[in-house]
Structures are given as C-alpha cells and as structure tokens.
Amino acid sequence: MKKLKLMTMALAAVMSISMLAGCTAKSEDGNKGKEERLKADIVVIGAGGAGMTAAIQAAQDGATNVVVLEKMPQTGGNTIRTTGGMNAAATELQSKEGIEDSVELMVEDTMKGGKDLNDTELVKVLAENSSDAVKWVNENGGDLSEVGMFGGASVKRIHKPEGGAAVGPMLVQMLNENIEELNIPVMLETEAEQIVVEDGKIVGVKASNEEGEFTIDCKSVVLATGGFGANADMVVEYKEELKGFGTTNHAGATGDGIKMAKELGVELVDIEQIQTHPTVHPETQTMYTEAVRGNGAILVNKDGKRFIDELQTRDVVSEAILAQPDGVSYIVFDQKVRDGLKAIEKYISAGIIFEADTIEGLAEQIGVDAAVLTETMSTYAAAAESGTDAEFGRTSMEETLTTPKYYAGLCAPAIHHTMGGVKINTSTEVLKEDGTAIAGLFAAGEVTGGVHGANRLGGNAVTDIVVFGRIAGTNAAKYVADNGGHTEATIKVEKEEKTAAPEVDGGYKDGVYTGTGKGNGGDVTVEVTVEGGNIVKVELTDHKETPGIYEGAETAVVNAIIKTQSTEVDSVTGATLTSEAIKNAVAEAVKEAK
Template sequence: MKKLKVMSLALATLVSATLFAGCTSNSAEGNDTQNGNQTTVVENKSADIVVIGAGGAGMAAAMQAVQNGATNVVILEKMPQTGGNTIRTTGGMNAAATELQATEGIEDSVELMIEDTMKGGKNLNDPELVKVLAEKSADGVKWVTENGGDLSEVGMFGGASVKRIHKPTGGSAVGPMLVKMFNENMDKLNIPVLLETKADQIIVEDGKIAGVKASNKDGEFTIDCKAVVLATGGFAGNAEMVVEYNPALTGFGTTNHAGATGDGIAMAKELGAQLVDIEQIQTHPTVHPETQTMYTEAVRGNGAILVNKEGKRFVNELLTRDVVSEAILAQTDKESYIVFDQKVRDGLSAIEKYISAGIIYEADTIEGLAEQIGVDATALKATMDTYAGYQAAGNDAEFGRESMEEPLTTAKYYAGLCAPAVHHTMGGVKINTNTEVLKEDGSSIPGLFAAGEVTGGVHGANRLGGNAVTDIVVFGRIAGENAAKYVVDNGGNTEATIKVEKETETAKPEVDGGYKDGVYTGTGKGNGGDVTVEVTVEGGNIVKIELKDHKETPGIFEGAEAGVSNEIIKTQSTDVESVSGATLTSEAIKTAVAEAIKDAK
C-alpha cells in the first residue's frame, strides 16, 4: 500500500502513516479531467472525523474529540509541518476571571471581557459567539495547562481594560509553546496527522457530510467520514483574495504563513455556506517591513512606545490594532519605530528573537539610538524625557495611555522599524455557538463544524490581541466535542484505520560522498540568528547532521532539520530543496553544512 507522510509530533521527526483497513478501491492510474494530466488514484480511506488543518484550532478540536471518546480521528495538513499561524503567535491567550488573575489581585469578569471584545470589534461581532468566547476562556487556560502547556503569567494588551493576556513563563512566545503541547498530545492520543496532504473537496451525500477528497505527492484519494472539522485558517496569505475583499490593502505584506490561502472558505462556499464579515481584514501595526517579522504587542504592553521619524510620539500605543495602524500610516514613509529600554528587554524573552534576527538597533544613550535610526537626537531625547515624566505622574497628558509599565530610563536603549501588515482575517464561514457551519438560509450542514480563523463573527471589525488564541482553544474544543457527539448520534465510533508507524532510522547515503572522515562544524544565518551544525563524516560519507546551537522557532525548525539533513545525507550534497514553511532555517542548515565540509573533500 501507499504511504502518506505524517509527523512524529512529540519528537518532531518525520514518520509515515500506513493505511490499513477501510480501503474501497485499488491503486489505479486515471485522467485528471481538469488539466488533462495523468494522476494517481490512491486507495480510499475511512475515519469518523476528519479535521482539515493542523493549526491550533484543528489540533485543539482533534484533542478534544478524542478526549470525549472519539476513536477514529485524522488530521489533514497541506504544509510540511503542523502549527499554521499559531506557531507564529507571540502574545498570549486572553481569559477573564482566571485563578491566576485572582492570585495577582486583578479584578476581571466575563462581562468586562465581552464589553472589551465588542468595543474592539466595533460591535460588529456576533454577541452570542463573544459570550461563549469569554465564558469559556478561563476553562480554556486551565485545559491548556492541564495538557502540558504554560500560561503562568498575565499581562496587559491593547484593547483590554485590565491585565488579561495569559503568557508563558518569562513572556516567551505563546505559539511555539502551544504547538509543542498540541504535538505531544497528538502523539499521546495516537492522532495521525497527514502532512503535505491537501483537502480538495468536502463531500456531502443526502445533505450530510460523507467524506473528504484529498491529494498529496502519491496521488488523489477519498476519506469516507461522518464529520468534518474545518480549521484551515484565514486568507491573509492570499494577496489576491485579500484585495478582492478589501482593495485598500493592495501592496500590503503579511505576517501569515504561506498556507493561509483561504482554502477552507472556498470549500465551504461550494457547499452553500454563509460567509460573514468577509471584508473585515486586520493589519498588525508593528511589523518589520523588510522581513515581515511581527513585534508582539507584549513589547508595547510591557512598556515600549512608538515614535515617528521626527522622533515624536503620535498615538496611545495600547489602542486597538486598527487605530494604531491608521496612526502609523499617517506618519512619514508610513513607518515608525518601536522604542524600549533594557528593563523591557529583560522582562520579555520574545525580544531576543528580534535582536538575534538583526532587526533591532541599540545604543547606550538615547542620543546614540537617535543617531542609529536617523532621527533628530534633541527631539527623541525630549520625547523620552516627557514620557518618563508622564509615567512618574501616572498621567499621559498627550495621548491618554493608562498603562505605563516603565519610564524607559534604563540603558541600553532599543528601537525597531515597523509598519502595518495584513495580519488577521476576521471574516469567514458563519457558525453558531455549537460551531456548526450555517448555510445562507440559516440551517446547518449536518456533520460540518468549523473553528478558528476560517470562521467569522467572533472578532467583528477588529480582533483584540490575545483573542485569537482564545478563539482557537475555545471554539476548537467545542468543535471537537460536538463532532464526537455527532458521530455517536449517527452510527457510533469505529476502529481507527489510519495508523502511525514511526520511522526513526536516519537516512542513508545513496551516492559516494568522497569526503575525509571527521567531525566538522559550520554556521549559517537563520530566522532567529546564527545556526551552528555539526557534520559527521564516516567512510567518506556524511552520515549525521546535528543542530548544535540556534534560536530557530520550535515547531518549525524540526521539519527543516529532518527534511534537509536527510536529503543532504542521501545526496551527499547541499544542493537540495528547502522545506516549505521553514525556508530560512532550511537555507541556514544548507549554508552551515556547506561551510563545515568545504575542507573535507
């Protein structure tokens, strides 16, 4: 039988999924009627629940479905690794009236979170969905923690009335932590994730979900199923689709991963699903314009300010993303600088990635920083002194910022160039509070559930930072719970037919390398800074490649480490393809290996 590539998630190494019982046809060659090319038709498969998308919402749904008793769940992911946009999330998870807030004496309530979310979304949000988001947020934090996650700190974010965003220890990025937790649970619960496998069509028979047509490098196949959870994310990575729904965003970059192309919305539309708020597309205000690296809002939440190229503040930095983005676009060159001091850096580990990536200027004095970024030193010094005075007095007389964590007077001083970029698509498939996908007439499509950025209605006209993680956890869990219940109500659970077999063997050389035996080291420039590898040559061939020192993003670098390293070992050459979605890490590994073996011939 054919094999589909999946990921051994806890170890983040490549494995395969052998497809066992449930086959309904033999492999065959057939004509692709759309393009006239020959395509391979792989054996059909079967499952009870197919989750489309291995981002945060999809993996939360799969986890909850199995925890609720589902026995035959499979995830399809078109990218080479799990994580989606979740892996890029740096801030945290908003939640109201949590145990952590109570411990720290923070007075918050479900009602206040609803009020803030509705206000941030300009009251375009679906009030019922917002109510569920807020009511189930604290339990979501508890669930993440109970399943191995870390949300042990709470802080301030734009649009929130109180400290509400729950973050990992030290303020590190929430996304890699979440994806690591999800991956470990995919392994623990034996949930197969078919990587580089694209869902092409959702099949409906007699008005109910009946299966999913999918394809990968081995060919096309169908998975017969009772329920589908649509968790494909938004469409901010599809520039044409963004402009179609919001022409004002022509030419904008994006913070999204390459797979966020709106596939799920297209599939749902084919079934007559209703779309809501589809034109509502959010820009994130603080994105490095050249690398599209997003500075988490926690930088501003922990004390940073924004200054323009004249060295002056121009906005309350903690207003909602749409307001801050608009304010930056009104400045010279439609850009600004995010400015902070050593104390802010020390309190937020996420900043280290920006520094390692070489996109942060630094100096021992404010005047020195002004020279680095090319702004008037007198103006910047006056701005910083004025802000320190406001902070000491507890009153921002110019812009009304209420939370001023630091006076920004501790050397060193730092600045990063930033501009708005397309960040989140608030609109999408319309769902009810059970995450059932609704048609234009308001009826549901039996067996079809959706969660995460593929849906609309939760965030209205503007999403508050920290609410995306709440969205994927809360509604991902609801989708999984209801999909599991739907299966029980419609024939019951079946035995899993798509099983995971881990392949732990290292690749073997397929050609003669002709190198001198030894252990060599080399360095390349990755997404988070330098990547150092150790290359072992035995019997004239490269037999082992190890990443020894790096700051690459967990959940992303592993795919590049396994994929690129194995191909180099097989071919004894660094002239191999990069792993899609982990291009910078892939290129760093290839460069480092090439440097390591340059004297080994």
C-alpha cells in the same frame, strides 16, 4: 528529528511533521493502491491550532477514528507565528496576582474592540470558556504561567509562557505531543479539495497529494483551515484598499476552507473585515508582538515624536502609523523591557533592531533629531512616573524607559488577521445562507467569522482557537456517537524510526567539523560527523530558530544531505531561511573535510 510516514489504502507518502514521533499509517490488510476510499469518523481539515485542538478534544471525548489533513509540510499554521499569549478572564493566575477581571468585562472589551460588529453570543462563549481553556492548555503540557497587559484590554488579561516567551511555538509543541500520544494520524502535504454532502449531511472529504486523489468517507468534518491573509487576490477582492500590503501570515493561509464552504451554500459573515497589525518590520515582515508595547515600549515617528496611545486597538494604531511621514514608525524600548520579554531576542538576533548606550546615540542610528527624541523620552518618563499621560491618555505605563541600553525597530502595518469567514453557531455548527446547519460540519478558528467583529483584540486569537476548537471537537465526537457510532479505522498509526543513510560515497576526511549559517533567528551552528568518508550525522548545536518550524527543516535537510553527501538539496517550504542556514553551515563545516 523523526518522520511521519502515512501509507493508506490509496497512497504511500513520506511526510515530515514537526514535534511528532515517526509513524506509519497502513490500511487494515496492509495493502496499498488497491482502493481509492478510506474511512474515518472525523476528518479535521487543517493542522493549525484550532484543528489540532479539535482533533485532540474529539479523541479525549471518545472518538476513535480521527484523521487530520494538512496541505503544508508541517503543522502549526499561523498559530506557530503567534507571539503574544491567550486572553482569559477570571482565571486562577489573575486571582493570585490580585487582578480583578470578569467574563462580562472581557465581553465588553471584545465587543468594543470589534466595534460591536461581533456576534454577541459567540463572544460570550469565548469569554465564558476562556479560563477553562487556560487550564486545558496547562493540564495538557503547555505553559501559560504569566499574565500581562495587551492593547484593548481593561486589565491584565493576556496569559503567556514563563519569561514572556512566544505562545505559538509552545502551544504547537504541546498540541503535537498530544496528537502523537493519542495516535491521531496527520497527513501532511495533503490538500482537502471538496467537502462531500449528501441529503444535507457530511459523508466525506475529497483530497489529494503527490500520490494522487482519494476520498475519505466520514460522518463529520471539522473545518479549521485558517484565514486568507496570504492570498493577496482574495484580500483585494474583499478590501481593495489593502492592495500592495505585506502580510504576517504563513504561506498556507489562502482561504481554501472558505472556498470549499461557499460551494456548499454556507453563509459568510464579516468577510470584508481584515485586520492589519501595526508593528511589522516592513522588509522582513517580522511582527513585533504587542507584548513589546504592553511591557512598556512606545512608538515614535521619523521626527522622533510620539503620536498615539500605543495600547489602543490594532486598527487605531495602524491608522495612526499610516498617517505619519512615509507611513512608518519606530518602536522604542529600553534594557528593562528587553530583559522582561524573551520574544525580543528573536528581533535582536535577526538584525532588525538598532541599539545604543544613549538616547542620542539611538537617534543617530535611526536618523531622527537627537534633541527631539530626547525630549520625547523625557516627557514620557515624567508621564510614567506620575501615572498621567497628558499627551495621549495612555493608562498603562509601568516602565519609564530610562534604563540603558536603548532600542528601536522600524515598523509599519501589514495584513495580519481576517476576521470574517464561515458563519457558525455557539455549537460551532456551520450554517447555510438559509440559517440551517449542515449536519456533521463544524468549524473553528480563523476560517470562521463573527467572533472578532471589525477588529480582533491581541490575545483573542489563541483563545478563539482553543475555546472553539475544543467545542468543535466535542460536538463532532458527539455527532458521530449519535449517528451510528464509530467506523473501523483504515488509517492506523505504528511507531517507526527513520534514519537517513548515505546513498553515495562522500569522499570526506573522517572527523568532527563545525560551521555556521545565518538563519531566521540569527546564527545556526552545526556539528558534522564524518565516518568512513561519509557525512553520517549533522547536529544543530546552537541556534535561535522558532520551535515547531525549525524541526521540519532539520529533519528534511539533514537527511537529504546525508543521503546525497551534498548540500545542494531542496529547502523546506515554510522554513526556507532555516533550511538555507543549515545547508550553508554544513557547507562551511565540510570545507576542511575535502
């Protein structure tokens, strides 16, 4: 793995970036620390899916001076955690598989799911541009090659990577590769603190990092900071009944963009609409993708009984689970469902799934009455066979769940998505409370409100970030072109390899050693090479860690170990379990080398 080194006129900071080649961004004259102001045409705040999409689209549309600010140590935001897929209507893939879908039906499903609180015009834009969004992802190196069923959809509409792999890591990797190819600087561990507006138009962004404070003078800003699902105080402020809930959000989802927007008098919409995801492991906060249910899984309570049509919208299923004994349920599936969805392997590796050769054996493991669970599974198999679910009205039952082995995972609702945020129009311009737009300010993704209404359908978030991210990028580029054209970049990208070297004498015996540590996705195996008494190479030879997240840990932790010749080094924020796994694996490996 490599690093991104950004040296600007105001700062010099080394920051790792997942999936990107090493870069150096220098001031035009190569000097550092002489000036406190930088220049850019467009500043994108947030390097999640929406932000990176906007930056790429702006560059593809001709913008030549785009800079991305990201407060976390890696790109990806909540997007990297997305497992399901992208909803899109009337696509080529649907047509090939004989699936009849339309923009109108996608609008109808989205409005119904959002309890008609959605902004209809934004929903129309979402649906009308969804097919092109799939094409854009695939044309830029992504993989949306399969289509399946998800809760709240009338037809198979969710587009997924091959084999049902998680969509988030694929998408973030694709976006990062395009960011690198287009030479767009991404300033990690750099926090935007204020959007500067003068005479009703954007003129700059104030930001800071460990090197200090600085200002980027710019013509346009794309706000893509995500939601506030990881800010417990902010969640309770807007929805008190969610106090004490866990969250599926990454640590950086703290509502920073909404706070900055409020200072500008921006209107907020649907801010109290906060969605819980129904199937989250309550101890580890691991989210079971909706595709598990979409591919055939059912939910049973602690009595071993079904209690809901599992493909109802997330709010309905969440409420139903909370009404069960202890407010939890088990997601139950068979070998056939497991074989059809790669995402399940992560849950298996993490040790949060029970498994047995028989239904009776599974019942014993999860502590429910074997006779009741057997009857539940038998009744469901008959319903799936006949195509009629007399108990709960589930219409998509392609699997009878009769293929051993049998699996179950404990789950309960957790805070997942904040539907509310800053108000935008169909051009993604940010609107003030008086209805006027702030010239040059655009927004996309979870920081905005209006698209999802009272409840987001699974698969619509990825559509949201790509569709509106692209629109924001295009319109930001057009705004710059229409208002004085491009400025000369003060942050330039130069490719530069960075290889760690020992700074102390390790005193190890030469050789190649292996060790294993427990990571987020299971065991992480490393191969450690010692030459001249020092650790000179650490390679991850086998693991199931999440792409787009583990790379940052791999880079930072491995380089720190090589430099210090010790495993007593810091973990990477946002990838703590992977970091600890690498450190423990190396420590085990070098025991013999002592």
